[in-house]
Amino acid sequence: EVQLLESGGGLVQPGGSLRLSCAASGFTFSSSGMTWVRQAPRKGLEWVSAISGTGASAYYADSVKGRFTISRDNSKSTVILQMNSLRAEDTAIYFCAKPYGSGWSPFDFWGQGTLVTVSS
């Protein structure tokens, strides 16, 4: 059974940093690209970042480029989102998601999400 479990969310001040983790199980992790998607309170879904199975390729939304870094540790089946220079508009639930099949998307498995609140 595929499982994705996010952690690391919390309250942080503007300009601060936070490191989110997503622990995966139930599939061949190193063969799968992984993605982070976020959802601000009472808003829609926003794609944030994606990383290839090997970690060699990474992509970012313009809204987070230069501030967020995605990485992965295939030995631990974990994908990381390092978030720096956080802003109020980064407040959201952050989901990690696994793509269906061999492509980058769509996403057939999602974690339960972890809440990030950026506020003073």
Next chain:
Amino acid sequence: DIQMTQSPSSVSASVGDRVTITCRASQGISSYLAWYQQKPGKAPKLLIHGASSLHSGLPSRFSGSGSGTDFTLTISSLQPEDFASYYCQQANSFPLTFGGGTKVEFK
């Protein structure tokens, strides 16, 4: 970037109604279009991929159609468990983008 425009933003319907949601891409995306259902407090759930392929195990009252720039999600006979928000997502190119969502509410 490819913009995804969904309409309507909300729809009021009754059990048994046929509901249609549309999604328009700002440029052609072939059939690289997915639909998701999301209930409050839950992660999204994949319904349709490749514009018209029903994800495994899902009821046939959900169907998708379209290609290029115009796409449709249809629920043929709305059931109580279908009251939720629905999102389209283009899978053609980075940055991946979602539509703004459609909330299906009880009339």
